[in-house]
Amino acid sequence: MTPAAPVTPARLPTLLLLVCLMAFLAMPEAFSGLFAPLTRNGAAPIYTQAPLLFLTLNHLALVAAGTLAATIAAVGLAIATTRLAGLSFLPLARAVANIGQTFPPVAVLALTVPIFGFGPVPTLVALFLYGLLPIFETTLTGLTELAPEAREAATACGMTETQRLMKVELPLALPLILSGIRLSAVIALATATIGSTVAASTLGEVIISGLLTGNTAFVLQGGLVVAALAILLNEGFMLLEAIAARRAGRPSAKG
Amino acid sequence: MAEPAFAASRRALIDPLGATLAAIVAIAFLFQPLMLLRPNRIAPAQGAFAWEALPGLQPMACGIITALVVLILISRADARLRLAAAVAGLVGLGLAVGSGASHLLPPGSAYARVAPGAGAWLALFALSLATGDALVRLRLSPSGRIAALVVAAGVLAGFLASGLWSDLSVLREYASRSDAFLRELWVHAGLSVFSLLAAVVVGVPLAMLLRRVATLRRAALAALNVLQTIPSMALFGLLIAPLAWIGAHVPGAAALGIAGIGVAPAFIALFAYSLLPIVGSTIAGFEAVSERTREAADAMGMTAWQKLLRVELPLALPVILTGVRIVLVQNIGLSVIAGLVGGGGLGVFVFQGISQTATDLVLLGALPTVAMAFAAGIVFDALIDLSRRQETR
Amino acid sequence: MIDFDSVSRLYGDRPAVADVSLRVGTGEIAVIVGTSGSGKTTLLRMVNRLVEPSSGRILIGGRDNRTLPAHALRRGIGYAIQGHGLFPHRTVAENIATVPSLLGWDAKRISARVDELLSLFHLDPALFRDRMPHQLSGGQQQRIGVARALAAEPPVLLMDEPFGALDPIIREKAQEDLLAIQKAYGTTIILVTHDMDEALHLGTRIGVMDAGRLVQYDVPHAIVAAPATDFVRSLLGAGDRAFHLLSLSTVEEMIESGEAPGAAIPADMSMRAALSESLWSRREALPVAKDGRVIGRVTRAALERRGAGPQ
Numbered sequence: 001m002t003p004a005a006p007v008t009p010a011r012l013p014t015l016l017l018l019v020c021l022m023a024f025l026a027m028p029e030a031f032s033g034l035f036a037p038l039t040r041n042g043a044a045p046i047y048t049q050a051p052l053l054f055l056t057l058n059h060l061a062l063v064a065a066g067t068l069a070a071t072i073a074a075v076g077l078a079i080a081t082t083r084l085a086g087l088s089f090l091p092l093a094r095a096v097a098n099i100g101q102t103f104p105p106v107a108v109l110a111l112t113v114p115i116f117g118f119g120p121v122p123t124l125v126a127l128f129l130y131g132l133l134p135i136f137e138t139t140l141t142g143l144t145e146l147a148p149e150a151r152e153a154a155t156a157c158g159m160t161e162t163q164r165l166m167k168v169e170l171p172l173a174l175p176l177i178l179s180g181i182r183l184s185a186v187i188a189l190a191t192a193t194i195g196s197t198v199a200a201s202t203l204g205e206v207i208i209s210g211l212l213t214g215n216t217a218f219v220l221q222g223g224l225v226v227a228a229l230a231i232l233l234n235e236g237f238m239l240l241e242a243i244a245a246r247r248a249g250r251p252s253a254k255g
Numbered sequence: 256m257a258e259p260a261f262a263a264s265r266r267a268l269i270d271p272l273g274a275t276l277a278a279i280v281a282i283a284f285l286f287q288p289l290m291l292l293r294p295n296r297i298a299p300a301q302g303a304f305a306w307e308a309l310p311g312l313q314p315m316a317c318g319i320i321t322a323l324v325v326l327i328l329i330s331r332a333d334a335r336l337r338l339a340a341a342v343a344g345l346v347g348l349g350l351a352v353g354s355g356a357s358h359l360l361p362p363g364s365a366y367a368r369v370a371p372g373a374g375a376w377l378a379l380f381a382l383s384l385a386t387g388d389a390l391v392r393l394r395l396s397p398s399g400r401i402a403a404l405v406v407a408a409g410v411l412a413g414f415l416a417s418g419l420w421s422d423l424s425v426l427r428e429y430a431s432r433s434d435a436f437l438r439e440l441w442v443h444a445g446l447s448v449f450s451l452l453a454a455v456v457v458g459v460p461l462a463m464l465l466r467r468v469a470t471l472r473r474a475a476l477a478a479l480n481v482l483q484t485i486p487s488m489a490l491f492g493l494l495i496a497p498l499a500w501i502g503a504h505v506p507g508a509a510a511l512g513i514a515g516i517g518v519a520p521a522f523i524a525l526f527a528y529s530l531l532p533i534v535g536s537t538i539a540g541f542e543a544v545s546e547r548t549r550e551a552a553d554a555m556g557m558t559a560w561q562k563l564l565r566v567e568l569p570l571a572l573p574v575i576l577t578g579v580r581i582v583l584v585q586n587i588g589l590s591v592i593a594g595l596v597g598g599g600g601l602g603v604f605v606f607q608g609i610s611q612t613a614t615d616l617v618l619l620g621a622l623p624t625v626a627m628a629f630a631a632g633i634v635f636d637a638l639i640d641l642s643r644r645q646e647t648r
Numbered sequence: 649m650i651d652f653d654s655v656s657r658l659y660g661d662r663p664a665v666a667d668v669s670l671r672v673g674t675g676e677i678a679v680i681v682g683t684s685g686s687g688k689t690t691l692l693r694m695v696n697r698l699v700e701p702s703s704g705r706i707l708i709g710g711r712d713n714r715t716l717p718a719h720a721l722r723r724g725i726g727y728a729i730q731g732h733g734l735f736p737h738r739t740v741a742e743n744i745a746t747v748p749s750l751l752g753w754d755a756k757r758i759s760a761r762v763d764e765l766l767s768l769f770h771l772d773p774a775l776f777r778d779r780m781p782h783q784l785s786g787g788q789q790q791r792i793g794v795a796r797a798l799a800a801e802p803p804v805l806l807m808d809e810p811f812g813a814l815d816p817i818i819r820e821k822a823q824e825d826l827l828a829i830q831k832a833y834g835t836t837i838i839l840v841t842h843d844m845d846e847a848l849h850l851g852t853r854i855g856v857m858d859a860g861r862l863v864q865y866d867v868p869h870a871i872v873a874a875p876a877t878d879f880v881r882s883l884l885g886a887g888d889r890a891f892h893l894l895s896l897s898t899v900e901e902m903i904e905s906g907e908a909p910g911a912a913i914p915a916d917m918s919m920r921a922a923l924s925e926s927l928w929s930r931r932e933a934l935p936v937a938k939d940g941r942v943i944g945r946v947t948r949a950a951l952e953r954r955g956a957g958p959q
């Protein structure tokens with residue numbers, strides 16, 4: 001029926017992008033010829049205040065830490081508010097999530113500085129807080145709206161509430177939860193970029209330094225690396241989602 | 256799902272949600288400073304509890320109001336009483352914060368700053384949620400919700416105009432740059448709204464075109480998806496280089512404001528981000544119109560245009576509006592980033608505030624942004640409901 | 649085996665089930681029939697406590713069904729529903745093994761039971777064990793749903809419109825399978841349907857529900873011969889009564905001597921099935937066999953005479 005791994009047309013360009021990114025990060029100096037025309041007055045074409053590879057890894061580590069924390073908290077919260085005992089808190093949690101969504105990430109970032117000072121911590125807090133919402137919403141949808149007959153069958157088979165959660169509800173919700181994590185991670189990548197305005201050492205540093213010194217080459221290379229990371233992150237998660245959806249017994253929509 | 260037969264007996268004496276919110280209000284009042292006092296705008300702050308920050312008998316009044324609000328929220332009072340309590344709490348909080356600022360501010364000091372403390376923010380958070388919860392329980396109609404928003408905006412404007420809050424640090428910051436504030440506010444709103452309009456003008460016809468050509472549709476949606484994924488700062492960066500080149504080399508382009516830095520990259524990036532939700536929701540909206548409805552329109556002898564304008568568009572409208580809502584709220588938030596690339600907007604104050612470690616300046620940029628996004632969300636939710644209602648009529 | 653003792657269930661102040669008392673004997677198939685919204689599903693779901701009664705009680709094997717914790721009770725009661733409710737993320741074998749593994753059976757016993765059930769439902773274990781539910785046809789999914797319900801050999805099986813979504817030919821096959829399985833295991837079954845034909849075909853006893861009340865509970869013959877209310881009569885369908893009688897009698901009592909072409913039908917086939925066989929195979933008369941020996945024939949004319957009107 002369905003082929004083992006649907007080869008989507010996007011697969012090849014994605015791989016190519018990955019290779020280009022790795023090559024650039026490994027030896028950025030080799031590419032200085034490409035960026036030189038964008039500089040003026042003999043400014044450096046490649047950002048060297050900190051190695052690009054270091055900034056990239058730091059950036060990704062922040063995103064991973066913030067998203068991981070957000071995932072644990074949001075999934076836990078969604079589970080708690082869908083159990084019988086937590087049901088009356090569901091409207092509150094929904095309301096907070098909805099209001100939170102209208103908060104721009106930059107505002108969250110800026111308002112955490114007074115509390116935690118400059119450095120990576122405000123960025124981490126902003127990543128965490130802003131990452132909660134998409135994961136919470138998708139987990140909630142996954143736990144309450146998917147396959148009602150299967151959930152009822154689980155009860156009728158004599159599963160306890162915990163067994164139903166672990167054996168039926170969570171596995172079925174996994175693809176949706178993953179899509180929430182993907183959204184969060186992509187937003188986190190963007191927020192971490194802005195985080196360099198509050199002195200988190202991320203790739204945003206390259207862009208901002210370019211803006212401050214009028215060096216378009218910096219702006220462009222920072223933008224390119226961040227954009228490539230975002231696309232790769234998104235594609236990677238989409239792949240995971242497709243695998244999870246297949247394992248959850250849903251043939252992919254394209255197949 | 257198994258329903259508990261004991262549901263009726265579980266109807267306890269307290270309202271669990273209300274009790275949680277009431278607990279937050281009580282903690283905010285008892286254990287968190289109502290106000291923060293700084294000798295100058297960037298010095299470390301010192302907290303003042305409600306009974307330290309308020310003059311005369313006001314602490315007692317404040318305490319009594321808090322206790323009443325807490326009691327009503329905990330009890331299973333009906334929605335209207337809860338609403339009254341929450342609103343009374345909010346108004347009381349507004350008065351207390353204004354009065355505390357005036358009381359704490361050392362007379363004659365031009366540098367000292369007084370701002371609301373954690374207690375005030377916590378109470379604001381809990382009371383707003385209580386208000387929202389009560390409004391939800393009242394099941395307001397869409398126009399009722401807009402009316403509630405207008406009333407809230409009116410009360411807020413009243414506080415600002417009355418001068419009650421003029422000793423608060425945010426308003427001090429405002430007072431020293433009111434011209435710039437109004438200008439950037441308009442730039443911010445303009446950027447958000449006009450990039451949205453451009454996206455609608457381009458996106459809706461584009462979607463109707465893509466609807467007919469399946470291969471093109473897949474490619475276009477994939478491309479827009481990638482665009483949507485790219486972080487805003489990176490997209491600004493990617494746009495700056497080509498725009499700088501155009502500004503420098505295409506005659507007349509610079510005169511139109513096209514340059515590497517400024518409004519142009521901000522506008523184009525916002526426009527690009529708006530396209531996917533608009534195109535996606537338009538396609539989804541049209542797909543939601545059933546084949547039978549279309550056939551009925553054909554059978555009645557409608558021309559293609561009549562069918563589009565009288566049948567398909569009205570039926571697709573709620574879904575399209577959902578896309579517009581997403582874009583507007585998103586644009587209001589993203590426009591903050593425009594401040595980084597010289598595009599103006601309220602982000603100017605946010606980033607200035609960050610670089611000067613001046614929290615109040617950050618708030619001057621962030622609070623109106625949040626308020627705008629929030630109001631836009633409420634208005635569009637109501638509009639979406641109204642357009643749905645039209646449909647079922 | 650199962651006793652409903654003045655059971656009622658209110659939603660708000662509207663009764664979905666009102667004061668129902670009935671007894672289902674061990675090894676019987678009780679079919680609950682009624683129009684949509686008459687409370688059949690609610691009645692059924694009170695047995696395994698997916699719904700709790702507002703008043704009254706339900707005894708299973710003489711014990712109140714509230715003495716055990718709900719989940720333990722449910723592990724001893726099979727439950728099959730129309731939408732089949734298979735777990736989409738588990739293979740056929742894992743679906744069937746749900747209750748046995750909850751009960752802690754060892755792997756070997758579970759595996760043997762899965763194969764046994766698959767064979768029972770005419771599905772080759774080697775082919776079907778590891779399929780996912782979405783790789784099955786509707787009829788196959790339905791059979792797996794029933795197999796799952798039967799996996800732990802429950803003494804009681806509840807079925808809510810189990811055959812509703814199947815097309816007529818597959819439905820008939822599934823009904824025959826059910827009868828065979830019931831005979832093999834002696835399971836006590838309560839089955840809900842809105843289809844009177846199905847009720848007459850499967851039921852040891854039939855309960856007719858109308859607006860939450862049980863208006864008649866009796867053996868099929870008695871229901872057809874003496875409908876208790878106009879509602880029951882209308883469910884039977886005015887002109888169809890004699891036709892229903894056809895499906896309740898076997899051809900054995902109208903065998904005449906003589907020859908007929910083609911394959912023989914068994915003597916315990918219902919008159920209705922014989923009539924349809926005669927029409928399908930375009931034979932005016934059918935040979936009838938008992939214990940593998942042809943003992944005579946039935947004619948279409950005679951069958952139609954029986955179906956034409958009351959005798």
Ligand SMILES: Nc1ncnc2c1ncn2[C@@H]1O[C@H](COP(=O)(O)OP(=O)(O)O)[C@@H](O)[C@H]1O
Pocket residue numbers: 659663664682683684685686687688689690691
């Ligand atoms: N969970 C519920 N909440 C409110 N009313 C219900 C619920 N379940 C069933 N009902 C009502 O009870 C009546 C009987 O429903 P049901 O037992 O499902 O009927 P049937 O299975 O015969 O179609 C219907 O009027 C239905 O609307």
Ligand SMILES: [Mg+2]
Pocket residue numbers: 688689690
């Ligand atoms: Mg039913």
